Amino acid sequence: MRAIVQDKYGLPADVLVLQEVDKPEIKDDEVHVRVHTAAVHPGDWLLMTGRPYVFRLALGMRKPRKRIPGFDFAGTVEAVGGDVGEFQPGDEVFGEAPTGSCAEYVSVAADRIAAKPSGLTLAQAAVVPVSGVTALRGLRDAGKLRPGQHVLINGASGGVGTFAVQIAKALGAEVTGVCGTGNVEMVRSIGADHVIDYSRESFTEGGARYDLILDNVANHSMAECRRVLTEGGGLLSNNGTSGGRWFGPLGRMAAAALLSPFVRKQKAPFYAPVRKQDLIDLTELIEAGKITPVIDSTYPLEETAAAMSHVGAGHARGKVTIGM
Ligand SMILES: NC(=O)c1ccc[n+]([C@@H]2O[C@H](COP(=O)([O-])OP(=O)(O)OC[C@H]3O[C@@H](n4cnc5c(N)ncnc54)[C@H](OP(=O)(O)O)[C@@H]3O)[C@@H](O)[C@H]2O)c1
Incomplete structure (x- = not known):
C-alpha cells in the first residue's frame, strides 16, 4: 500500500x-x-x-x-x-x-x-476523533460545563476550537470565541454568541467574566486568564505546542498540575485519548444537528x-x- x-x-x-x-x-x-x-x-x-x-x-x-x-x-x-x-x-x-x-x-x-x-x-x-473528543472531554468532563454558564474558547477557529464552540452551545452554555480577524464570521456562524478578534482586543483586559476558559493557545499567562474568571470559575489549559524547544508546554502543564489543588480557578491539565464511547457521544450530537x-x-x-x-x-x- x-x-x-x-x-x-x-x-x-x-x-x-x-x-x-x-x-x-x-x-x-x-x-x-x-x-x-x-x-x-x-x-x-x-x-x-x-x-x-x-x-x-x-x-x-x-x-x-x-x-x-x-x-x-x-x-x-x-x-x-x-x-x-x-x-x-x-x-x-x-x-x-x-x-x-x-x-x-x-x-x-x-x-x-x-x-x-x-x-x-x-x-x-x-x-x-482527536479534536472532537478533546473538545468534548475538556468541556463536559474536565470543565464540567453546565447550561447557562459562560465559557470562553481561546483559539475558537482551529481544530479543537471549532468543535468546542459547537459542543459548548449543545451543552447549553453562552459562548465567547477568540480568533483572528479572518475567522470572526466563521466562528459566529458555528454558534458563538460573542467573538473577540485577538488582533484588536485582549480577552484578559475586557470587563466580561467567564465560568470556564478553554485555552487552546497559551498566549496569555495563566494568572492573566484566571483574573477574568467568575468566583467559582475554572481555567482549563489545553495547549500541547507552546513553549521552547527543550521542554515545550511541560512547564505550563506542570504548573497547572501543581497549582490546581491549591489555587482556586486553576484546573489540572487533561489528556483525552480517543475512546469508543466518546465517538458514540459525538455521533449523537452530530446526528442531532448540533455539530458540523x-x-x-x-x-x-x-x-x-x-x-x-x-x-x-x-x-x-x-x-x-x-x-x-
Ligand atoms: N488535550 C489533548 O488531548 C489535546 C488533543 C488535541 C490537541 N491538543 C492541543 O490543543 C491545541 C490546539 O489544537 P488545534 O488543533 O485547535 O490547533 P489549530 O487548529 O492550529 O488552531 C490554533 C488556533 O489558535 C489560534 N491562534 C493562533 N495564533 C494566535 C494568537 N496569537 N492569539 C490567539 N489565538 C491564536 C488560531 O486562530 P486564527 O487562525 O484565527 O489566528 C486557531 O484558532 C494544540 O496545542 C494541541 O496540542 C490537545
Missing part, C-alpha cells in the same frame, strides 16, 4: 516520504480499514519534528518509533479479526489509528472506532508535507485532511 513514512525528525519537506509499504496485519481484536480520508493536527507536527526534545524520551530518541504520521481517519472495513463481532466488511467507520493514518490501510482495535455518523461524508467524519465539522482544506496523500506545513503554521481554519 502507499503510505507516508518518516525515518528521522525534522520539517515536513525533509522527512515525509511517500513509500510503498506492507499492508498492516490484523489481530483478533482489530478491524482492517481501507482509509478514505485521514486528518492531521498540531500533535502530529510535534511527533514529526521531535520537538520539544524531552518528548523524544517517549517517542524515540534518534527517530520516531511511529513511522506513519496521522491518527484521525475514516474509511471502509475490509476485514475483521476473529474476536470482533460488531463490524463487518463494507461498514463505514471513523476513529483513531495509533500506528498512523496517512496510509491507504490501517488495522485498529475495534474499541477505537465507531460507525460513521449518518449524514456525514467519510471526509467529514475523518476530522472528528469545519474543514479547512484537503490534500492528496502525496502532498501530506504541505498539509503538515499548513497545520504547523498554527492558523488552520478548522481541520486539515488528507484524501487517499
Whole structure:
C-alpha cells in the first residue's frame, strides 16, 4: 500500500516520504480499514519534528518509533479479526489509528472506532476523533460545563476550537470565541454568541467574566486568564505546542498540575485519548444537528508535507485532511 513514512525528525519537506509499504496485519481484536480520508493536527507536527526534545524520551530518541504520521481517519472495513463481532466488511467507520493514518490501510482495535455518523461524508467524519473528543472531554468532563454558564474558547477557529464552540452551545452554555480577524464570521456562524478578534482586543483586559476558559493557545499567562474568571470559575489549559524547544508546554502543564489543588480557578491539565464511547457521544450530537465539522482544506496523500506545513503554521481554519 502507499503510505507516508518518516525515518528521522525534522520539517515536513525533509522527512515525509511517500513509500510503498506492507499492508498492516490484523489481530483478533482489530478491524482492517481501507482509509478514505485521514486528518492531521498540531500533535502530529510535534511527533514529526521531535520537538520539544524531552518528548523524544517517549517517542524515540534518534527517530520516531511511529513511522506513519496521522491518527484521525475514516474509511471502509475490509476485514475483521476473529474476536470482533460488531463490524463487518463494507461498514463505514471513523476513529483513531495509533500506528498512523496517512496510509491507504490501517488495522485498529475495534474499541477505537465507531460507525460513521449518518449524514456525514467519510471526509467529514475523518476530522472528528482527536479534536472532537478533546473538545468534548475538556468541556463536559474536565470543565464540567453546565447550561447557562459562560465559557470562553481561546483559539475558537482551529481544530479543537471549532468543535468546542459547537459542543459548548449543545451543552447549553453562552459562548465567547477568540480568533483572528479572518475567522470572526466563521466562528459566529458555528454558534458563538460573542467573538473577540485577538488582533484588536485582549480577552484578559475586557470587563466580561467567564465560568470556564478553554485555552487552546497559551498566549496569555495563566494568572492573566484566571483574573477574568467568575468566583467559582475554572481555567482549563489545553495547549500541547507552546513553549521552547527543550521542554515545550511541560512547564505550563506542570504548573497547572501543581497549582490546581491549591489555587482556586486553576484546573489540572487533561489528556483525552480517543475512546469508543466518546465517538458514540459525538455521533449523537452530530446526528442531532448540533455539530458540523469545519474543514479547512484537503490534500492528496502525496502532498501530506504541505498539509503538515499548513497545520504547523498554527492558523488552520478548522481541520486539515488528507484524501487517499
Ligand atoms: N488535550 C489533548 O488531548 C489535546 C488533543 C488535541 C490537541 N491538543 C492541543 O490543543 C491545541 C490546539 O489544537 P488545534 O488543533 O485547535 O490547533 P489549530 O487548529 O492550529 O488552531 C490554533 C488556533 O489558535 C489560534 N491562534 C493562533 N495564533 C494566535 C494568537 N496569537 N492569539 C490567539 N489565538 C491564536 C488560531 O486562530 P486564527 O487562525 O484565527 O489566528 C486557531 O484558532 C494544540 O496545542 C494541541 O496540542 C490537545
